[in-house]
Each structure stands twice: as C-alpha cells, then as structure tokens.
Amino acid sequence: MAGANPEHGAGGDDPSRRDFIHIAAVAAAAGAAATVAWPLVDQMNPAGDTLALASVEFDLTKVELGQSVTIKWRGKPLFIRHRTGAEIAAAIKDDKADMRDPQTDEERHKPGKAEWLVLIGTCTHLGCVPTFGGGDYAGWFCPCHGSHYDTSGRIRKGPAPKNLAVPEYAFLSDTLVKVG
Amino acid sequence: MSGHSNYVPKTGIERWLDARMPIVRLAYDSVVDFPTPKNLNYWYTFGGILALCLGIQLATGIVLAMHYVPHVDHAFASIERIMRDVNYGWLVRYMHANGASMFFIAVYAHMFRGLYYGSYKAPRELLWILGCVIYLLMMATAFMGYVLPWGQMSFHGAVVITNLFGALPVVGESITTWLWGGFAVDNPTLNRFFSLHYLLPFMIAGVVVLHIWALHVVGNNNPTGVEVKSKADTVPFHPYYTVKDGFAIAVFLLMFAAFVFFNPNALGDPVNYVPANPLVTPAHIVPEWYFLPFYAILRAVPDKLMGVLMMFGAIAVLFVLPWLDRSRVKSLRYRPTTRMYFFIFVVACLVLGYCGGKLPDEHVIPGLSTFTLFDADLNSMVWLSRFAAAYYFAYFLVILPWMGLTETPLPQPESISEPVLSHSAATPAGAAASPEKRG
Amino acid sequence: MLRKGLAIAVLGLALAGGPALAAGSQKEPRTVAWSFNGPFGKFDRAQLQRGYKVYREVCSACHAMSLMSFRNLGQKGGPFFDPKYPNPNDNPYVKTIAKDYEVSDIDGETGDVVKRPATAADRFPSPFPNEAAARASNGGALPPDFSTLSKSREGGPDYIYSLLTGYVTPPAGLQVPTGQHYNPYMPGDVSAYWKGKGHAPVGGMIAMAAPLAPEKVTFDDGTKSTVDQQARDVSAFLAWASEPKMEERKAFGVGAMVYLLILAGLLYVSYRRIWRNVAH
Numbered sequence: 001m002a003g004a005n006p007e008h009g010a011g012g013d014d015p016s017r018r019d020f021i022h023i024a025a026v027a028a029a030a031g032a033a034a035t036v037a038w039p040l041v042d043q044m045n046p047a048g049d050t051l052a053l054a055s056v057e058f059d060l061t062k063v064e065l066g067q068s069v070t071i072k073w074r075g076k077p078l079f080i081r082h083r084t085g086a087e088i089a090a091a092i093k094d095d096k097a098d099m100r101d102p103q104t105d106e107e108r109h110k111p112g113k114a115e116w117l118v119l120i121g122t123c124t125h126l127g128c129v130p131t132f133g134g135g136d137y138a139g140w141f142c143p144c145h146g147s148h149y150d151t152s153g154r155i156r157k158g159p160a161p162k163n164l165a166v167p168e169y170a171f172l173s174d175t176l177v178k179v180g
Numbered sequence: 181m182s183g184h185s186n187y188v189p190k191t192g193i194e195r196w197l198d199a200r201m202p203i204v205r206l207a208y209d210s211v212v213d214f215p216t217p218k219n220l221n222y223w224y225t226f227g228g229i230l231a232l233c234l235g236i237q238l239a240t241g242i243v244l245a246m247h248y249v250p251h252v253d254h255a256f257a258s259i260e261r262i263m264r265d266v267n268y269g270w271l272v273r274y275m276h277a278n279g280a281s282m283f284f285i286a287v288y289a290h291m292f293r294g295l296y297y298g299s300y301k302a303p304r305e306l307l308w309i310l311g312c313v314i315y316l317l318m319m320a321t322a323f324m325g326y327v328l329p330w331g332q333m334s335f336h337g338a339v340v341i342t343n344l345f346g347a348l349p350v351v352g353e354s355i356t357t358w359l360w361g362g363f364a365v366d367n368p369t370l371n372r373f374f375s376l377h378y379l380l381p382f383m384i385a386g387v388v389v390l391h392i393w394a395l396h397v398v399g400n401n402n403p404t405g406v407e408v409k410s411k412a413d414t415v416p417f418h419p420y421y422t423v424k425d426g427f428a429i430a431v432f433l434l435m436f437a438a439f440v441f442f443n444p445n446a447l448g449d450p451v452n453y454v455p456a457n458p459l460v461t462p463a464h465i466v467p468e469w470y471f472l473p474f475y476a477i478l479r480a481v482p483d484k485l486m487g488v489l490m491m492f493g494a495i496a497v498l499f500v501l502p503w504l505d506r507s508r509v510k511s512l513r514y515r516p517t518t519r520m521y522f523f524i525f526v527v528a529c530l531v532l533g534y535c536g537g538k539l540p541d542e543h544v545i546p547g548l549s550t551f552t553l554f555d556a557d558l559n560s561m562v563w564l565s566r567f568a569a570a571y572y573f574a575y576f577l578v579i580l581p582w583m584g585l586t587e588t589p590l591p592q593p594e595s596i597s598e599p600v601l602s603h604s605a606a607t608p609a610g611a612a613a614s615p616e617k618r619g
Numbered sequence: 620m621l622r623k624g625l626a627i628a629v630l631g632l633a634l635a636g637g638p639a640l641a642a643g644s645q646k647e648p649r650t651v652a653w654s655f656n657g658p659f660g661k662f663d664r665a666q667l668q669r670g671y672k673v674y675r676e677v678c679s680a681c682h683a684m685s686l687m688s689f690r691n692l693g694q695k696g697g698p699f700f701d702p703k704y705p706n707p708n709d710n711p712y713v714k715t716i717a718k719d720y721e722v723s724d725i726d727g728e729t730g731d732v733v734k735r736p737a738t739a740a741d742r743f744p745s746p747f748p749n750e751a752a753a754r755a756s757n758g759g760a761l762p763p764d765f766s767t768l769s770k771s772r773e774g775g776p777d778y779i780y781s782l783l784t785g786y787v788t789p790p791a792g793l794q795v796p797t798g799q800h801y802n803p804y805m806p807g808d809v810s811a812y813w814k815g816k817g818h819a820p821v822g823g824m825i826a827m828a829a830p831l832a833p834e835k836v837t838f839d840d841g842t843k844s845t846v847d848q849q850a851r852d853v854s855a856f857l858a859w860a861s862e863p864k865m866e867e868r869k870a871f872g873v874g875a876m877v878y879l880l881i882l883a884g885l886l887y888v889s890y891r892r893i894w895r896n897v898a899h
Contacts, residue, residue, distance in 0.1 A: 021892060022419075025885040029426065032433075032882055035875075039268030043243055048265035052690050052708050052740035218897055260686050260767065263864065270864040271871065415897060423890045430883035437879055441872020442658050445770055453771035453861075454763070463806065 055180030057172065060116065068132045070121060073179055077121035077129050078167065079140075080177075083151060088114050090138070091152035101163045105152045108166060118169050118177060119153045125160035140164070186213050210396050215414035216421050217402035219596050223297075224400070225428030226290040228421075232429055233283040234388065238381055240276040241325075248328065250374035252367045255330035256455040274444040280322050281447045282436050284470035287315060296522060298510030299401040305502035307394040312498045314387050319495075321380040322470065324373040331452030332462050338365045338373070340465060344478075347488040364458065404596055405510025413596040464539065472536030473529055476565040477572070479540050482555060490569070497576045504576055506584035514590040518583045521575060528571040535565035644821050646803040648774040648781040653855065658873060661866055662859050667698035669838050670856025673849050676836050678765065681757060681827075683745035686766035687860055689717040690739040696866045698856070708739040720744050758798040760826030769854070769861035776854040778804065783850035786829035790820050799824040 056073050058080060063069045068081040083091075091105040109117055123130050123142040134141030135148035137156050142149075147158030154163040169179040187208040189195040194204055247266050249258040262269035291311070294300055300308035327338045342359050346352040361368030399408055408414055415421075439446060445453075447469060451462045467475050474491050481487035497504075512519040540562040543549070550558045557563070654663040671692065674684070693699045693707030704710040720737040722744055737744070747753035754761050772778045781804045789801040792815020801809065807823020831846045838844055859865070 021885065021889045025423075025426070025882070025889040028878075028882045028885050029430075032878060035878070039271050040239060040243055042267045043269060043272060044246065045267050047247075047261070047267065047269070048690075048694070049261065049688070049740075050265075051706070052688065055708075257686060264686070264691070270868055274868075419893050420897070423886060423893050427883060427886040427890045430879055430886050434876065434879045434883065437872060437875045441868055441875060444868070450771050450773050450775075453767040 055178060057176060057178045060175045060177060065115075070129075073120075073167070078179060079117070079119045079121040079132070079153075079164070081117040081119070081132075083115050083117055087138070087151040091150060091154075094137075094150060094152075094154075094156075097156075100155050100161065103152075103154060103163055108152050108154070108163070110169075110171060113171065116177075117151075117153060118167060118179065119164040120167050121164070123147055123160055124155065124162035124164065125158070130164070185209050210392070210417075211422070212416065212418040214396065214417040215399070215408070215411070216417045217400050217408055217413055217596050218415045218420070219402050219404065220400065220421070220424075221403055222424075222428055223289065223293040224402075225425045226286050226293065228425035229286045229429055229432050230283070230290060231388070232432075233279060233286055234381070234384060236275060236279050237283060238385070240272045240279065241378070241381065243272050244276055245378060248374075250328070250371050252330060252370055252456070255328060255370060259329045271440070274440045278436065278439045278444060278447060280325065281439070281468070281470065282432070283318065284322070286432070287318060288470075291315070292526065295525075296512050296519075297401055297403055298405050298505070298507075298512065300502045301505065301510050302502070303398045304394075304401060307391065307398065308502055309499055310387055310391040310394055312495070314384055314391060315498075316495065317380055317384045317387065319471070321377060321384065322468070324377040324380070326452075326468060327370065327373050328377060329452060330370065330456045332454045332456055332460075333449045333452040333465070335365060335456035335458065336461050336465050337467060338369065341467075342369075344488045344491075347485040349485070366458075401510060402596060403511060403513065404593055405514070406592055406594075406596055409595040410597075466537055469533065469537070472534075473532035473572075474536070476532040476536035476561075477569045479536075480562060480565040480569045490573075494569075494572060497573065501576060501580075505580040507580075507587065507589070509589040509592060511592075514592050515583070515587055516590065517587050518580070521579045521583070524571065525575045528568040528575070531568040532565055532572065535561045535568065540565075644808055645806045645823060646781070646785070646821050648777040648804060649784075651777055651780055651851065651854075653776060653858070655855070655858065655865065658869055660869065662696065662855065664698060664700070665840055665842075666852050666855045667859050669836075669840065669842060669848075670852035670854070670859075671698050672838065673831075673836050673853040674765070674856055677830055677849075678853065679743070679746060681746055681753075681762040682765045683747070683753075683762075684743045684765040684860065685745055686764075687743045688739070689713050689720075689737060689741060689743070691860075691863060692716065693739070694863065696863060697859070710739070713739050717741060758826055762827070765857055765860065767861050769857040771861075773806075775861075776858040779857055780850050780854040782825075783829075783831055783854070784847055791815060793820060795824065799826060800828050801825075 056071065056078075058071060060080070060082075063080055063082040065082050066084045066087075068079050070077045070079055072078070088105070091108075095104045095106075105114070121129050123144065125142065125145055125147050128142050128144035130140035130142040130147065130149060132140060135157075137148050137150035139151045139153060139156075140149040141147070142158065142160065145159050147160035148156050149160075149164055150156050152163075153166075155161070167179050169177050172178050185205055185208075187198075187202075187205040189198045189204070197203065198205055244262065247258060247262045247269065249255060259273065262273050264270075266272075294308065294311070323337075323341060327334045342356055342365060345355045345359060348355060357363065359369070360366065361372060402408075449466060449468075454462075466472070474494055477494050478487045478491040481490050507515065507518070509515055512522055538561045540560065541556065542561045543557070543559050544561060544564050545559055548559050552558075553563065555562075653660065654666070655661060674682075690707040690710075690713060691697055693701065693704065693710035693713035695705075697707070699710060699712045699716075700707070701710055701712070707713055717737040717739050720741075720743075721734045722737045722741050723732055724735050725731070726733045747756060750761060769775045769779060774781070782802055785802050785804040786800065787803060789795050792813060793801060793809060794812045794814055795801050796812065801820075801822060802825050803820065803822035805823035805825045808819075809823060810819040812824070813819035831849045833846055834844050836844055836849055838848075842848060862868075
C-alpha cells in the first residue's frame with residue numbers, strides 16, 4: 001500500500017509530545033488572531049483628535065439669575081443653571097427626603113458656589129434631554145418617559161435610576177468654568 | 181461536495197442540524213474529509229494564503245471605511261487622520277495597503293502554478309475561468325482602492341485609466357463621461373469608486389465560493405498532472421493540508437509583517453502622499469507594481485485603441501487558454517520543450533513589469549544609442565516591451581497550440597503514488613527541489 | 620526549478636516597484652545615518668526639539684503644516700513628550716507653545732470672527748490663508764505643506780537634508796532665471812537654461828533660496844548651530860511629522876516578527892509530525 005495510512009499513519013509513537021506540539025501550534029495561531037483582533041476593536045474607541053477636543057470653557061456671566069443655558073460638550077448637552085435663592089432653599093430642604101439616589105445639595109455643586117449647577121443634560125433613564133423648569137419639583141422633566149428632577153438635578157419621580165450626572169469641572173475664575 | 185460523504189453527526193444538535201440544513205456536513209466534507217492528492221507541494225498553499233488575504237482585506241477595509249471620508253476635500257486628510265489619530269489606524273491602513281500587494285504576489289504565484297501544472301485543462305476549465313474572473317475583479321478593486329487616498333498618483337492614475345475607455349470608437353466619450361459623472365475625475369467619481377470598492381470584494385468572495393465549489397467537484401490537480409486513481413493517492417485535507425497551509429501562511433505573514441512594520445511605503449509611490457492637484461501631473465505616472473506588465477503592453481502599442489485592446493487582450497487570452505493548449509499531458513514536468521518556453525514566458529512577464537516602471541524612451545543599456553526603428557531607438561524600453569509583449573501573446577496563441585500538436589512528452593507515471601513510491605531517478609526537477617520531501 | 624524561478628521573479632517584481640522607478644535627472648541624495656533607521660530605530664528626542672525650532676523659526680514663515688496639531692508635539696514619540704503627562708493636551712510645555720500663536724475662532728455670542736490664543740487641540744496655523752495668497756507671496760511658487768513632506772519625496776529625510784545643504788554656485792553656462800535657484804538635488808530639467816557645452820548638469824530649479832545659515836537658529840541645548848546641523852535636525856523633525864507612529868509601529872513589529880517566527884516553527888514541527896509516515 002501507498003505508505004499512506006493516514007488515519008493511523010500519523011499516530012506513531014510518543015503521543016504526548018505530538019499532542020503538545022499540535023496544541024501549542026493551534027494555541028499560538030489563536031493568539032495571533034486575537035492580537036490582530038484587538039486593534040480592529042480598539043479603533044472604534046475615540047481617536048486622538050476626538051479626545052483633544054473634550055474640554056470646554058464657559059463664561060458664566062452669560063447666564064441670568066434663574067435661567068439655564070445649554071451648551072454642547074462631547075456631543076452631549078450640558079446644563080449650566082444659575083439658581084435663585086428659593087431654588088437653592090427648596091433643594092436643601094429636601095436633602096433628608098426619601099430619594100432613589102440619595103445626595104445632599106451640597107454634594108452637587110462646588111463649595112461656596114451654590115448658585116451654579118453644572119450638569120450633563122441627558123436623562124439617566126435612556127438618554128433623552130429633560131426640559132428646564134418642568135415636572136413636580138420645578139427642576140427638570142424628561143418628556144420621553146416622565147422622569148422628574150428637582151432643582152438640584154436629583155431624580156425624585158419616574159423611571160430614571162440616577163441623579164443627573166455632574167461632570168468633572170473647575171472654576172478658573174469667579175466667572176469662568178472649564179468642563180472636562 | 182464531491183459526492184460521497186463520510187460525515188457522521190455525533191451530538192444531538194449536529195443530528196438536528198444535519199436533517200434541516202447540513203452545514204456541518206458541508207464544512208466537514210470540504211475542509212476536513214476532502215480527499216486531496218498527497219503530493220501537493222508548497223505552490224499549492226497559495227490558495228489558502230489567498231483566502232487569508234481576502235479575509236484581511238475585508239476586515240481592515242471595513243474598519244477603514246468607518247473613518248474614511250469619500251470627499252475630494254477630506255479624503256486625503258481623513259487617511260492621514262487614520263494614520264495619526266485613530267487607535268491602531270496606522271496598523272489597519274498599512275495592513276490594507278500592503279495587503280493589496282501581498283494579495284497580488286499570492287495570486288500571481290497561484291496563477292503561474294496553474295499554468296505550469298496545467299491546472300486549467302479538462303475537467304478544470306471552469307475552475308480556471310472562475311479564477312480569471314476573480315483576478316479581473318481584484319484588479320478593478322485594487323485600482324479603485326488606490327484612488328481613494330486622493331493623492332497625486334491616485335488622481336492622475338484614475339484620469340489615465342478612465343481615459344482608456346475613451347479609445348473605444350463612437351461610445352468612448354459617453355462612457356468616460358458616464359464613469360466620471362462629470363467632465364473630469366472629480367467628487368462624483370471618488371464617491372462611486374468608494375461605493376464600488378466596498379462592493380466588489382464581496383463579489384470576489386462570492387466567486388471564491390464558486391471557485392472552491394468547482395474545485396471540490398473535480399478535485400485538486402497535482403504536480404504530476406495525473407488524476408487521482410485510488411484512495412492511496414490521497415490524504416484527507418485535515419490535518420494534512422490544514423497544517424501545511426498553516427505553515428505556509430505563517431511564513432507568508434512573516435514577509436507581510438516585514439513590509440507593514442518596517443517598510444510600509446516601499447511598494448507604494450511617494451508621490452501619492454502629495455494631495456491630488458488636477459492642475460499638475462507628476463513627472464512620472466506609474467501604476468502600482470502589480471499592474472506594470474499590462475501598463476507596459478499599453479505603452480508598447482503606438483495606437484491608442486490598439487494599445488487598450490492589447491492590454492485587455494492580455495487578460496482575455498487567459499479565459500480561452502483551456503482551449504488553446506491541446507496537449508493531453510497536464511504537467512510541464514513531462515513536457516520539457518514547453519517547460520523551457522514557460523520559463524521564457526515568466527521572464528517576459530518580468531521584463532514587461534520592469535519596462536512598465538520605466539519611461540518609454542529610457543535606454544535599456546544605459547548610454548547606448550543604436551538606431552531608430554520606426555518610432556524609437558532599438559535600445560529603448562518601448563522596444564524591449566514590444567518584444568516581451570509579442571512573446572506574451574505568442575506563448576498563448578502560437579507556442580502552446582503548436583506544442584500541443586508536435587511535442588512528444590516524457591512518459592507519465594501510472595498514478596500519483598507510483599513516482600512517490602519508486603523514488604525513481606526520473607523524478608522531475610520540480611519535485612526533487614521540494615523541501616518537504618523526505619530524503 | 621519552477622519554485623526557484625518564480626520565487627526570484629516575485630521577489631524581483633516586488634523590489635522593482637520602489638527604486639527602479641526613481642528615474643530622474645537629479646543627484647542621488649546623500650545617505651545620513653539617522654537614529655530612526657532600521658527595525659529598532661528611534662527618534663532622537665533632542666534632535667526633534669531642535670528640528671521643531673528650525674521649522675518654527677525658519678520654515679514656518681512660508682510652509683504650512685496643516686495636518687499637525689500642537690498636541691502632537693507632546694504625544695508619545697513626539698519632541699516634547701513627558702511621561703508625567705500621558706495626555707498631550709495637559710503637557711504644560713505644549714500649552715505654552717500653543718499660547719504663543721493666535722488662531723481665528725467664531726465668538727459663540729456675537730458670531731464675529733475673533734482671535735484667541737491657540738490651545739493644544741488646535742492645528743498649526745498656516746502662514747497664508749489660501750493657495751493663491753501663498754503663490755502671490757512666493758513668486759508664483761507654492762511652498763509645499765510639510766505634514767507629509769518626508770514620505771512624499773523619494774529619499775525622504777535624506778533628500779530633504781541633501782537639498783537643504785546642497786545649494787551650490789550654478790556651473791558656468793547655466794543661466795538661472797530671477798526668482799529661481801539651482802540645486803543639484805532638486806528633481807527637474809535645466810536643459811532649457813543650459814548655454815554651456817555638452818550635457819546640461821543634473822538637478823533642477825527651485826524657487827526657494829538657501830533658507831539656512833550658520834547661527835540662524837539658537838539651539839537651547841547648546842548644540843553648535845551649523846547649516847548641516849540645522850538641516851539634519853529639521854529633516855528628522857519632518858520625518859517624525861510624516862510618521863508620528865513610527866516608533867510604536869516598529870516596536871509592535873519586532874514583537875510580531877518574533878511571534879510569527881515561533882508560530883512558523885511550531886507549525887513546521889507539527890507539519891513534520893503529521894506527515895512523517897506518509898510517503899509523498
């Protein structure tokens with residue numbers, strides 16, 4: 001016969017070494033494929049120029065007392081709210097109330113800057129943009145699925161699980177904030 | 181696909197699936213149990229390498245399309261953004277650009293192998309023609325892909341190639357205007373090239389499926405050119421050829437990686453890193469290396485229409501090759517005279533490639549002016565490419581038909597196993613040089 | 620026989636693509652032993668910093684670099700990379716450089732075009748607002764953009780270095796038109812200006828006069844500021860600007876090659892064992 005008895009021919013001696021070599025070769029090939037796969041996945045993450053534009057400076061003098069301004073930051077709306085004394089008082093009064101995501105008003109603004117609230121303007125439920133001044137708590141109201149936020153941006157009623165998020169920001173001066 | 185199936189479903193899921201859509205059976209029969217001649221040498225690994233090349237081009241191409249902007253004002257900058265800012269963008273783009281060259285290296289090796297061992301002959305004519313269709317689609321895809329970076333060579337290459345169609349009588353001008361979507365290569369052209377560049381690879385993949393189907397109906401040819409006679413002539417594809425193809429792929433990837441990581445622009449023209457300028461043509465317009473032989477044929481003919489026809493004829497002749505070579509012996513191992521002509525043919529192809537990269541008036545032997553024959557010095561690239569082009573066509577249209585009628589071939593083995601077993605001194609050169617052969 | 624013939628053929632074709640096409644009448648660029656040559660080559664950080672200074676103080680008066688942002692200077696592999704600031708936007712040195720430039724912006728309130736100091740995210744400002752303005756200021760010639768210059772020229776940094784140091788007195792018999800300068804490394808054809816005997820000299824006409832001079836740039840690290848040094852450093856800087864990911868690429872490549880060698884070795888042993896009892 002042709003010397004080829006493929007089913008058994010390759011069996012031969014020393015099966016453990018043979019198995020090890022084959023397993024190692026297959027494993028190494030799988031490792032190579034995985035190494036190539038990572039760049040193909042990672043390329044979808046934000047690119048260098050996208051990350052470079054990720055901070056924004058804002059002049060607070062543009063916001064009247066009792067008003068809120070919406071600016072675009074990292075492709076999303078950012079609420080900058082100039083709160084009145086009454087709104088601040090209403091928020092502090094509710095600090096002890098039963099909340100889904102308990103936080104005091106103090107934790108939601110920079111120390112000594114209670115009148116300035118800087119929040120990411122996307123509902124924590126499914127990402128809609130809540131409307132200013134609406135809802136049962138006069139903070140924000142999300143029209144998509146009826147989430148009510150208070151004047152501190154805390155979730156009080158409706159399906160949203162979390163308070164409106166506070167981005168990383170800093171006061172560069174009394175009238176200038178840098179977000180991101 | 182080769183008729184009888186040895187697949188036995190083992191698990192319940194496999195049995196369930198096998199009764200409804202026998203996809204596991206199909207995979208088993210075509211890549212595990214498929215009986216393959218046991219004497220295939222490394223030239224037969226390029227099929228697997230080509231499948232990998234297509235996969236790499238598809239994967240990296242889909243990624244690049246996520247970042248590329250097909251607009252004349254943004255295309256160049258978007259490619260550079262991929263190279264500079266996108267995570268691993270440099271890797272993906274260099275893999276894609278060099279991958280095209282690797283694809284062509286592999287396809288040329290695959291085609292020359294087919295020519296040498298007579299793999300185009302009955303019953304494999306359709307297999308060969310499907311391969312030629314893939315090659316044509318590859319050329320179209322590569323050309324349109326090269327236009328996308330919108331560099332100087334992209335733009336002026338597109339101008340030259342689309343103008344080829346203007347050579348056609350009567351309809352030429354309408355066709356070029358239609359191709360451009362305007363009165364010159366411009367934004368509409370770039371947009372449609374991008375769309376087609378994304379479409380054609382999937383058409384290639386479709387024809388590849390047909391190519392493999394056709395292969396599995398008739399089975400592999402092999403270096404002896406003698407058809408498989410019995411089970412003793414074959415081994416199952418897996419693990420015998422999966423491991424052999426795997427090893428060849430690893431070696432091929434070493435070469436690929438050497439280009440991608442250490443010399444990524446060696447195969448490209450530097451001028452393509454200058455943004456396209458429709459008002460200035462680069463001093464020296466050349467296509468990528470894989471088109472150079474055809475470019476040389478185009479320039480060898482002084483008439484525009486004839487040049488275009490000859491260039492397309494050089495590819496068209498491949499489609500009718502199975503009916504030009506009438507010899508009943510497949511492998512050139514047993515056709516010593518034709519084998520000699522084949523090697524001259526390979527040299528002619530290389531010479532054409534060399535001439536395609538040079539200016540037509542350039543001297544072949546530097547500094548030597550001989551005499552002017554018709555329109556050019558005899559010692560010029562244009563005359564060298566004319567001789568080589570003449571041989572290219574003569575090989576297919578004269579030498580192969582003539583040899584089929586007159587050549588007396590060497591005795592062929594009775595079966596694939598026979599020369600393998602006897603280790604006879606008559607083993608031809610091609611086999612003796614095989615490194616995989618056990619001494 | 621087939622194997623050898625075709626292997627050489629394919630390799631020959633592959634190699635013919637590059638240098639074989641470099642037909643021209645200019646002088647071959649001088650070869651420089653760059654620190655970034657070879658598979659393990661890296662950019663010399665100090666050289667890139669000097670090169671940036673040459674670009675900034677000499678070249679940038681006419682040559683734009685529109686694909687480069689200030690943050691690129693501080694990214695990994697860049698001239699001012701500082702491991703303390705992995706995010707180049709925070710790199711204080713880069714911020715300082717950017718602040719020295721003014722860029723146009725739109726005032727969000729009024730919609731007016733205003734000037735503001737550049738940030739790390741901004742592109743290098745271009746010296747001319749558009750191509751027509753650039754040509755008008757340079758006697759009709761367009762100073763090429765430097766973003767991809769090094770990889771868009773045959774010879775790359777060698778060519779740039781040779782051109783910058785290659786200005787010579789034109790040979791007698793060469794009538795150099797006003798606003799043009801003869802350079803033997805410039806691709807072109809000067810036979811139209813050749814009134815001497817025999818073949819016209821190699822090289823071409825370039826609109827740019829020799830831009831560098833000794834001590835034209837003061838290097839902060841005390842390196843002697845010769846024309847040769849300035850040309851070397853700015854060529855290296857341009858090579859980096861063309862391929863800012865080169866170091867990352869080569870490092871990845873060394874790993875990939877080693878891995879593939881091991882993979883090929885394992886597959887070869889596996890292949891030999893599987894085929895050991897099959898005569899073929």
